[in-house]
Amino acid sequence: xxxxxNIGVLALQGAFREHARVLRALGAEVVEVRVPSQLDGLDGLxxxxxxxxxxxxxxxxxxxxxxxxxxxxxxxxxxxxMIVLDRExxxxxxxxxxxxxxxxxxxxxxxxxxxxxxxxxxxGVFIRAPxxxxxxxxxxxxxxxxxxxxxxxxxxxLLASFHPELTDDTRVHERFLEMVRAQAHEGExxxxxxxxxxxxxxxx
Amino acid sequence: MSQHERGTLRVKTGLAEMLKGxxxxxxIDADQARIAEEAxxxxxxxxxxxxxxxxQEGGVAxxxxxxxxxxxxxxxxxxxxxKCRIGHFAEAQILEALEVDYIDESEVLTPxxxxxxxDKWGFTVxxxxxxxxxxxxxxxxxxxxxxxxxxxxxxxxxxxxxVTHMRAVFGAIRALGSLRVDELHxxxxxxxxxxxLVRWVAENGRLPVVTFTAGGxxxxxxxxxxxxxxxxxxxxxxxxxxSGRDAVLDRDGWIEDVSRRARAIVEATTxxxxxxxxADVSTxxxxxxxxxxAASIPEAERLEARGW
Numbered sequence: 001x002x003x004x005x006n007i008g009v010l011a012l013q014g015a016f017r018e019h020a021r022v023l024r025a026l027g028a029e030v031v032e033v034r035v036p037s038q039l040d041g042l043d044g045l046x047x048x049x050x051x052x053x054x055x056x057x058x059x060x061x062x063x064x065x066x067x068x069x070x071x072x073x074x075x076x077x078x079x080x081x082m083i084v085l086d087r088e089x090x091x092x093x094x095x096x097x098x099x100x101x102x103x104x105x106x107x108x109x110x111x112x113x114x115x116x117x118x119x120x121x122x123x124g125v126f127i128r129a130p131x132x133x134x135x136x137x138x139x140x141x142x143x144x145x146x147x148x149x150x151x152x153x154x155x156x157x158l159l160a161s162f163h164p165e166l167t168d169d170t171r172v173h174e175r176f177l178e179m180v181r182a183q184a185h186e187g188e189x190x191x192x193x194x195x196x197x198x199x200x201x202x203x204x
Numbered sequence: 205m206s207q208h209e210r211g212t213l214r215v216k217t218g219l220a221e222m223l224k225g226x227x228x229x230x231x232i233d234a235d236q237a238r239i240a241e242e243a244x245x246x247x248x249x250x251x252x253x254x255x256x257x258x259x260q261e262g263g264v265a266x267x268x269x270x271x272x273x274x275x276x277x278x279x280x281x282x283x284x285x286x287k288c289r290i291g292h293f294a295e296a297q298i299l300e301a302l303e304v305d306y307i308d309e310s311e312v313l314t315p316x317x318x319x320x321x322x323d324k325w326g327f328t329v330x331x332x333x334x335x336x337x338x339x340x341x342x343x344x345x346x347x348x349x350x351x352x353x354x355x356x357x358x359x360x361x362x363x364x365x366x367v368t369h370m371r372a373v374f375g376a377i378r379a380l381g382s383l384r385v386d387e388l389h390x391x392x393x394x395x396x397x398x399x400x401l402v403r404w405v406a407e408n409g410r411l412p413v414v415t416f417t418a419g420g421x422x423x424x425x426x427x428x429x430x431x432x433x434x435x436x437x438x439x440x441x442x443x444x445x446x447s448g449r450d451a452v453l454d455r456d457g458w459i460e461d462v463s464r465r466a467r468a469i470v471e472a473t474t475x476x477x478x479x480x481x482x483a484d485v486s487t488x489x490x491x492x493x494x495x496x497x498a499a500s501i502p503e504a505e506r507l508e509a510r511g512w
Contacts, residue, residue, distance in 0.1 A: 011225070011474075012225070012474050013224070013225040013226045013246055013474060014221075014222055014223075014224060014225060014226075015221045015222055015224065016224075016225070017224070018221060034474065034475060034478075049221075049222050050222050050223075050224075050225070050226070050246065051222065051223070051226060051246040051247070051282050051283075053241060053244070053281065053282060054226055054244045054245070054246045054282070054470070057243075057244045057470075058244060058470070058471070058474055061471070079222070080222070099281060100281065103303070104277075104283075104303040104304075104305055105219050105283065105303075105304075105305035105306065105329060105330065106210065106211070106300065106303050106328045106329050107210065107303075108210065108215045108218070108219065109208040109209055109210045109212075109215060110208075110209050110212055110214060110215055111206045111207060111208045111209065112206045112207070113206075114206075121206075125214055125215060125218050127215065127218045127219050127222055128219065128222075128283065128305070145206060146206060163218060163221075166214060166218050166221065167214075
C-alpha cells in the first residue's frame, strides 16, 4: 500500500475545514497551512473559498503568495481560491475572472453542473460566485453551467467557481487527488533508481 | 438553462461558511467600510451608530437609512450586512430589497416585538441572530437563522459576557453529547428547543450553522480568546472605530490607529493559536476603546437580555 497523500489546505480564512473534512474522508493526510514552512513536504494544496481580498492580504503579509508561486504540486482552487490563482493575482492560472459576477447574496444559487464525459450532473453551490471571462489555450473545460465554464483544468491546477466542499458529492476532490497521485508518482519515476539492476531493466 | 435555486438553506449557510476565520466589522460610512476592507475584514456591518454610541445617546435605535447602506455597498466588494430590529419584518423586507448580503436581527437595536422574532424562512436573504445559550441559539435556527453569534454585551469593550455566552453554548453542546438518546427528549424540554435540532447537535457536537462571537471584542487578544474557545469568527463593533487618537482633533492619527488595530485583530483571528504572532500584532496599538465594565450596567440597560 502506498503512503497517504499529504494535502495542505490554506487556512487563512474561509471554508478550509470543509475541504479538510472531504479530503480526510477520501484518505488524505491534511495540514492546515498558515505560514510558508507548512508547505514543505506537501503533495498537493487547496485554496478554499472565502473572501479573496482577506485571503490575498493575509497571504502577502506572511509571504505565502511567493511560497504558493514556488509550490510545484497540484493545486485545487475553489471560488475565492480560483480568484487568488488567476492572471490578476498570483498569475499561476491562465484565465481571467470577474468577482461576484452573479450579483449579491440574494442571487447566490445552487444548480446542476454538467461534467464532461459523465452522465450524472454535479450539484454546484454558487455563493457570490466569480465567473470565468477568458481562458488560455492550454486550459480544458471539465464542467459547464448554462454553457459557461465553471470547472476547468490548467495543467496541474484544478479550478472551480463553485463549492464542491459544501455537498456530499466528492467527485471534484477525487479528481484532484488523482492529479496529485499522478504527479507524486511521476516524481518518484524520475528519481534515479536505487533498488538494483532488476528495476532498471523493468524501466528500460 | 439549468434551474438556479436561490435562497436554499445550503446557499444561506454557505455564505457564513465562507466568512469563517474572519472578522466582521461595524462601519457607519463609506470611509470606515474602506478602512475595514483594506484591513482584511471578511464582511462589514452597515450601521447608523455603533453600539457604544447607541448606549451613550439612548433613544430608539432602528435600521440604518438605506442611503447609508447603499453608500457602503458601493464602497466595498466584501459582503455588506445590516441590522433590523428584533421582530421587525418590514425592516427586514427593506434590507432584502436593498440586497444586503446578510441581515442581523439584532438586540443592539430597540426590539419591535416582545414576543416574536422574524420568521426567517420566508426570506431569500440569510439571517444571523444573537444567542446567550444553546436553547436560544436553537430557537433562532428553528426560525430560519443561517448563522448564530453569541451576544456578549455590545458597546462595552468588555469581553466577559462574550466569554460567558460562548461557554454556555459550547458547554451545553458538550453536555448533550454525553446523554443517552432517550434522555434527549427531556433535554429538549429543558433547553426549550425542537427535539430534532437537539438530537442533531448531540450527534454532531456542534451547532448546525456557523457560530461567531460578538459583544465586547476590543483587542487582538480578545479575538484570539474567542477563537480558542471555539468561535468560528468574530464581530467587532465599537472596538475598532472607537479606539485610537481623537477622530475629530487628529483625523489622520485616528485613521492610522484604527487601521492598525483592525489589521491586528484580523491577523489575531487567523493566527489565534500562535502566541508569538499575537504578541507581535498586539504591540504598540495605541489607545484601545475606553469601554465600560459590563457588570456596572444596570440590569434594565443590558442588551443581552433582549430576545428570548
